[in-house]
Amino acid sequence: MPPPATDRLLVLCTITTLLTTTSEISLPSQISTIAGQLYASPVLNAAISLSSCGGRESEDAMVLVNKFKTRVSALLQSRVSQARWCGVVMVKCTVESSFEALAAWGGPWAKALVGLVTRPEPTTTTVMVIRTLTRIFTALSADKPTMTREIVTPHLPAFFGGLISALASEDSRVTAAAMEALRDVITAHPVTFRPFSMKTKAAVLNRLASVGGEHEKTAREVFVKLHLCASNSSKRASGQEGGKGNAVAGEWRDLFGAVLEEVHSTLDRVFKPVVEDYDYRHSSGKSATLGIEPAEEDIASQVAQLMLLLRLLGSFFTTPTTAQPQIPLAQLIDATSRIFAITVASATPNPAVEKGHRETLFSLLPSIHTTALNLLDTIAQRLQGLLLPFVPALLEQTADVHAEMSWSADIRVAVYTLTNTLLAFSGPALAKATVDALHPVFSACCDDLLPPPPPPPPPAKKQKQTAHADSLMAASTPPDIFSPSALASAASTLLATSLAKMQPQLLRAEVRAKMERTAVITGNKEALLAAVLFPRVAARCGVLPHLVRGGVGLVEEAVVRPRMPVVWTGPSREEVRRQIEEEKEAREVEREVEPNVEEMEVEAVVMAKEVEQEHRSNKRLRMEEQPQPPPQPQPVRTAPSFFSQLLPPSTTATTSTNISPEKLYHSLVPSSDVAYPTLDDKVVMQTTTSTSIPPAISPLKPFGDGSQLQLRKEVKETAGSGSDSEMEEMPEIVLGDSDDSDDDE
Numbered sequence: 001m002p003p004p005a006t007d008r009l010l011v012l013c014t015i016t017t018l019l020t021t022t023s024e025i026s027l028p029s030q031i032s033t034i035a036g037q038l039y040a041s042p043v044l045n046a047a048i049s050l051s052s053c054g055g056r057e058s059e060d061a062m063v064l065v066n067k068f069k070t071r072v073s074a075l076l077q078s079r080v081s082q083a084r085w086c087g088v089v090m091v092k093c094t095v096e097s098s099f100e101a102l103a104a105w106g107g108p109w110a111k112a113l114v115g116l117v118t119r120p121e122p123t124t125t126t127v128m129v130i131r132t133l134t135r136i137f138t139a140l141s142a143d144k145p146t147m148t149r150e151i152v153t154p155h156l157p158a159f160f161g162g163l164i165s166a167l168a169s170e171d172s173r174v175t176a177a178a179m180e181a182l183r184d185v186i187t188a189h190p191v192t193f194r195p196f197s198m199k200t201k202a203a204v205l206n207r208l209a210s211v212g213g214e215h216e217k218t219a220r221e222v223f224v225k226l227h228l229c230a231s232n233s234s235k236r237a238s239g240q241e242g243g244k245g246n247a248v249a250g251e252w253r254d255l256f257g258a259v260l261e262e263v264h265s266t267l268d269r270v271f272k273p274v275v276e277d278y279d280y281r282h283s284s285g286k287s288a289t290l291g292i293e294p295a296e297e298d299i300a301s302q303v304a305q306l307m308l309l310l311r312l313l314g315s316f317f318t319t320p321t322t323a324q325p326q327i328p329l330a331q332l333i334d335a336t337s338r339i340f341a342i343t344v345a346s347a348t349p350n351p352a353v354e355k356g357h358r359e360t361l362f363s364l365l366p367s368i369h370t371t372a373l374n375l376l377d378t379i380a381q382r383l384q385g386l387l388l389p390f391v392p393a394l395l396e397q398t399a400d401v402h403a404e405m406s407w408s409a410d411i412r413v414a415v416y417t418l419t420n421t422l423l424a425f426s427g428p429a430l431a432k433a434t435v436d437a438l439h440p441v442f443s444a445c446c447d448d449l450l451p452p453p454p455p456p457p458p459p460a461k462k463q464k465q466t467a468h469a470d471s472l473m474a475a476s477t478p479p480d481i482f483s484p485s486a487l488a489s490a491a492s493t494l495l496a497t498s499l500a501k502m503q504p505q506l507l508r509a510e511v512r513a514k515m516e517r518t519a520v521i522t523g524n525k526e527a528l529l530a531a532v533l534f535p536r537v538a539a540r541c542g543v544l545p546h547l548v549r550g551g552v553g554l555v556e557e558a559v560v561r562p563r564m565p566v567v568w569t570g571p572s573r574e575e576v577r578r579q580i581e582e583e584k585e586a587r588e589v590e591r592e593v594e595p596n597v598e599e600m601e602v603e604a605v606v607m608a609k610e611v612e613q614e615h616r617s618n619k620r621l622r623m624e625e626q627p628q629p630p631p632q633p634q635p636v637r638t639a640p641s642f643f644s645q646l647l648p649p650s651t652t653a654t655t656s657t658n659i660s661p662e663k664l665y666h667s668l669v670p671s672s673d674v675a676y677p678t679l680d681d682k683v684v685m686q687t688t689t690s691t692s693i694p695p696a697i698s699p700l701k702p703f704g705d706g707s708q709l710q711l712r713k714e715v716k717e718t719a720g721s722g723s724d725s726e727m728e729e730m731p732e733i734v735l736g737d738s739d740d741s742d743d744d745e
Contacts, residue, residue, distance in 0.1 A: 009050070009057070011043050012064050019071045019090075024083035027075075031086055035093045044068075044098035069105055076112045085125045088113065092132040095140060102140060106151045110136055114155050117162030127177045130166070133159055134181040138188045156189060160196045167203040172215065175207065179218040183225060190228035197229040205292050208308060216308075220315040227251035228322060249323035256316050257328065258290040259309055263335055266306045270299065270368075273358035275348040280338040299360045307371045314378040332379070333390055339372045340397045343404040366408040369401055373414035380421045391426045392434045395419065399437040406444060409484050416445060416490035420497045427501025435506040442498055442511055446518040448483070448491045492524055500530035505537050512536045520546045525556075532559060 015037055018030050037043065044065070051062035072094065075087030091109050095102040116129045137156065141147045163185075166178035182200060186193050193200075204223045208216065230251035264281055296302075313332070344362045349355075376394060380387055387394075398415050405411045419441055423430075495515060504512065516536075519527035520543060528547040535542055547556060571579070 009047060009061055009064060011037055011041065012047050012061075012068065015043070016064055016067050016071065019068070019075075024075075024078060024080045024086070027086045028082050031089050035089065038093045038097045042098065044094060044101045048098070048100045048104070073108065073112070076109070076116075081122055081125060084116070084121070085128065088116070088125060088128045088132055092128065092135065095132075095136060099140075102136070102151075103147060106136060106147070110151055110155050114158045114162065117159065118165065123171050123173055126166070126174050130163070130174075130177045130181050134184055138184045142188065152189075153192070156185075156192050157195075160185070160193060164196060164199050164203055167200075167207055176215045176218065179204075179207075179215065179222055182222050183218060186222070186225045186228060194229040194231060197226050201226055205290070208292075208312075209305070216311075217315075220312050221319050223312065224255070224315050224319040227255055246323075248321065249325040252316070252321060252323060252325040253328070256313070256325075257331075259312050259316075260328070260331055260335060262290040262292060263306065263309045263313070264338075266294075266302060266309060267335075267338060269294070270302045270306055270361065271342055273299075273350050273353040273361050274342055275350050276338070276341070277348070278338075278341070280334040299357055299364065303361075303364045303368060306368065310371045310375050314375045317378050317382040327383075329379075329387070329390065333393070336372045336376060337397065339368055340401055343401075345404055366405055366411050369405065370408075370410045370414045373398070373401070373411075373418050377414070377418045377421050380418065384425050387422075388426055388429070391422050392431065395422060395430075395434055396437050398422075399441055402441050402444065409487055412444065412448065413484060413486050413490050415441060416487075416494045420490070420494045423494075423497050423501045427497070428503060430502070430506070432506050435502065438498075439508060439511050442494075442507075442515060445491045445494050445498075446514050448487055449495065449518050449522050449524075492522065492527075495519060495524060496526035496530055499527050499534065504534050507536070509536070516543050519543070523550055525550055529555060529559070 015034050018034060019027070022030050047061045047065050051058055051065055072087055072090045075083045075090065078084055078087065091113065095106060095109075110133065113129050113133050116125065117133070121129070133155075137152050137159065141152050163178045163182050166174050167182075169175055169178070201223065204219050204226075208219050208223070227248060230247040232247050292305075294305075342365065344365065347362070349358055380394075398418055401411065402415045419438065495518060499515060499519070507515075513536075515527070516531050518524075519531060525547065528543050528550070531543045532547055544560070548560060552560070
């Protein structure tokens with residue numbers, strides 16, 4: 001929660017009191033306290049906003065604000081250098097902590113600061129002025145059109161002139177501050193800086209050879225950023241057409257080509273002591289000139305200029321641009337190939353040059369090759385996959401340089417770094433021939449990581465001899481071999497990358513075993529993890545125990561005890577559903593082509609049953625519709641004399657005039673008759689025999705003691721009209737025992 005307005009006014013009152021009451025010579029000691037209070041809270045914003053409101057507090061705030069502004073302006077115009085430095089610092093703290101103060105007071109203060117740039121001031125004051133104006137013209141006024149129109153645009157030309165003049169200063173701090181300011185201001189205002197681009201280019205090229213370290217890097221970035229100031233008119237005059245983007249891209253390519261041409265010109269002078277076998281230059285219709293002064297005649301100066309130009313080529317890939325230029329990679333690779341082609345063992349000496357120049361060149365060759373390898377590493381980091389067509393050739397050249405100059409620690413560091421960068425994005429796609437060329441590099445990498453072997457023990461002396469004290473000192477353990485600090489780091493990184501990115505089957509068994517042994521001895525967990533994830537072919541044992549022994553973290557825990565859910569690797573649900581639908585469609589097609597016999601039989605049976613049922617229903621309907629004939633009178637027949645003696649006269653046949661023995665028997669027994677319809681349109685009487693039998697008639701002898709032959713004859717006569725089936729189904733009727741037959745027969 002911000003403090004109340006009264007507290008803020010109290011802080012501003014304290015700051016104003018310190019500025020006015022402290023002497024100008026002693027004021028620098030109070031600047032740190034005042035700056036801390038300004039940055040800690042929005043004191044000025046609260047006071048300026050409060051001064052616009054009505055009331056007594058508004059009047060107090062207005063008085064304090066005017067007093068603060070007047071005091072800072074007075075410090076900027078003071079005759080005391082300490083006071084001017086305090087005024088510059090107060091301006092910087094004010095505009096950075098309060099946007100309202102910058103909008104209200106930035107114009108007069110910027111004009112005063114620009115005047116201090118061209119004046120002879122102490123180094124600290126000049127540096128502070130340049131940094132303050134750079135902040136105002138770039139970050140603080142970005143995307144603010146009104147402030148840019150009122151504050152930035154009127155004072156930029158004078159500031160550019162002062163920066164170019166500062167480049168010629170002998171003070172390195174002023175030159176470095178001017179370089180940084182030019183780098184930022186050109187990026188923010190390239191169009192406004194366009195009239196000063198040629199002067200800046202000449203001044204930067206003159207300062208490139210004299211500055212070093214971070215200042216050289218800043219100067220190279222300023223030189224590359226000059227392509228942003230390209231205009232369409234200049235490109236139209238040179239035969240190129242297009243918009244703003246094409247003009248910037250064309251200027252970038254022209255500058256790059258000029259530097260590359262200067263590299264070849266410098267190589268002509270540097271490689272003069274040897275005879276080159278091949279001309280790596282690309283013939284072009286125009287020759288771009290960079291305008292840099294050639295180095296002196298000695299080899300060392302020429303080599304230094306060559307290395308500077310190579311680093312300048314690398315700055316083209318590290319400095320951002322607003323266009324998409326076409327990069328002449330083929331010409332650049334040819335320039336580095338020309339450098340790698342000259343080695344101590346393979347170089348052909350030039351008899352026209354003194355031997356001393358050639359020996360000096362050979363002593364400086366590792367530095368040249370190291371700079372070229374660093375240039376390729378910068379390009380590989382920036383372009384990544386766009387460099388894939390050149391990767392096999394670059395790796396083979398790197399392996400050749402390592403084989404020729406592996407004695408140089410700087411060469412080994414550069415080789416390991418470049419190989420690691422190239423393998424990071426192209427390792428799985430390398431061919432076996434390229435991998436075979438890298439085996440010496442991997443072996444040397446392991447040797448650089450492993451500790452040196454202990455010295456052999458001194459031979460046993462057979463007889464006692466007197467020894468000098470110096471010989472006893474020489475027999476002690478030799479000191480460690482000197483190696484740069486970056487060698488172990490580069491070798492360790494290459495070991496992990498090669499195990500993770502290279503195909504295990506392409507590495508030789510002995511080289512892979514040496515790499516794993518080195519990872520175990522040095523405790524390189526990244527290399528051990530890569531060896532576990534990508535094991536070698538036909539390995540007897542793995543390095544997983546060594547990985548776990550070094551400590552189990554999240555990654556190692558995930559490898560040893562994975563807790564991932566089961567991942568279905570078969571077909572998806574959509575694929576299964578689609579397959580089932582396809583099978584159904586195939587079966588339907590088969591049914592249409594080859595009908596199923598069983599289904600046809602079932603359908604035929606069903607149809608037959610339906611037809612039969614329909615036929616029966618039609619017959620029943622016809623029977624119901626047909627009129628019944630009137631009942632006919634039944635003729636009364638008298639029973640034969642033989643039967644009249646046995647049967648009562650009330651017994652008659654109900655269904656037919658002809659009486660069969662079966663019907664006769666059933667007529668004697670009480671029964672219930674039920675009529676059922678049949679298919680032949682006749683009525684059949686189903687007789688249910690009662691269980692009660694009259695006691696006067698025996699079932700075994702229903703006809704008494706009559707003759708059996710007479711009975712059979714009479715039954716045949718009376719039952720002649722009966723069906724044969726009834727006669728066949730009738731059981732044999734026994735009328736009596738054999739003893740009851742007539743004696744006459």
